[in-house]
Amino acid sequence: MKRDGHIHSPYCPHGSSDSFIQYIEKAISHNFTDITFTEHAPLPKNFNDPTPQKDSGMNPDDLMPYLEELQRLQKQYAQDIRIRIGLEVDYIQGFEQETRQFLTTYGHFLDDAILSVHFLQCEDTFVCIDFSPECFIDFSKKVGSVEQVYDLYYDTVLQSIRSELGPYKPKRIGHPTLIHKFQLAHKEKINDASRIKEVLDIMKRKGYELDLNSAGLSKQYCQEPYPPFDFIHYSQAIELPYVFGSDAHSADDLHQHHNVILPI
Template sequence: MHIDYHTHHARCGHAVGELEDYVRRGIALGLDQLGLSDHMPLVHVDPAAYYPEMAMPLEELPRYVEECLALKEKYRGQIDIRVGLEGDYIEGWEAPIREMIEAYPWDYVIGSVHFLGEWDVTDYRQTAQWEGRDRLEVYTRYYDAVAKAARSGLYDYIGHIDVIKRFGYVPDADVWPLERAALDVVREAGMAIELNASGLRTPAEEMFPSRRMLEYAHRIGIPVTLGSDAHQPERLGQYLPEARALLKEIGFAELATFARRNCHRIAF
């Protein structure tokens, strides 16, 4: 079973390629399932006044879904397309996020924390905001948001759960208690996480999440899915062989897949 559940395309503003380019690339790679999962439109900031090219414009969302569904039918029998969304969790904005999610027939919705307030901690243009901050306090806020995302009931799995490490800003203190507590909440919520292989091409030089988080997830029974977080068609599936090998080494025998907001575990 070869899957890639985390992809982006030109509508989000910071990726390239059309949806169909990713589908054709997925077929060429021999993927069994391809998840299309572009960024949810921003709800808590004015896109015109914020950093450009952050997420899909709201008016494009229905067109995105329509195109995903059309491609699902067009390529039926060649590749199994799953229609998804990467949904930001933003504390205090749960109602409009829920309204957006419930308006469309998703196969899955990724719960990702990018924002702490109006600071996108995953945006390379905003790394200056780390200066002068207590890194442990930032990590504490981040993992608190992850826990709230898991408890919200809005999402099917948590994306790149430790992406806060992306640019190499790490506290002097051990953050394992924060990571473990977040995983405990994910388990209590009956959710999955993803192994996001894109971390290998970031300053962190490590997948999201770390091996120790994956080992703990395996120990407490959290299902794991796979994603390359491709923002270019040629990066579809990048580092997923390494990700699969790591999961097998840890002891995982199944991957989490999603259809109509239901999780299915499939041997790989």
């Protein structure tokens, strides 16, 4: 099985308008047998998206059309490729009840899902931690240091793993070292190896999967996958289940670096 389990879609408000068919046909042409579309789920209604364009999550009005279009395409391409219907769901501290209710309502439509941390909280303010280098650096000053932001991120990922989000809670944890995205911009070398191992060990112990995410290799200020190669090897050593994910937001990015992450 050749699988890409983290793919966005034309329903992504901050992605491209490439059609589902462009993604699907490319996956088939590259001999992938199993793909999951994991569009950003709508954010909780009472959560104020801190990004300038308020475009971190899918428009709630688009959710059912997204699901219905994928149901149709599953049938259309059933002989050529397995298409899984999924979502990338944000874990947002303090909004667990809203997230649980969302999953209770829509989880039965899903074949697959990812639980990710993009938003961190300091006092009464949230920030999208992967939005821009400037945003990251400003937030680190508010929190106290870059190292403290790293710790806050890993603490929040651990909270996401331990959170009670109901029977449809995603079982795959998205890009668990996303906090490295701007490491070459802030230029501080943070020794977070023990924190990464802590996250991976708890994922293994609690029966979660790892989103083995290649997107960081294409990010100007990251230049490594999520998690880095040493921790891909560690995940394999502890037999933590993983699923490759290109985190593609356009058809061009689909399956990016697959042969680097998982050489034949």
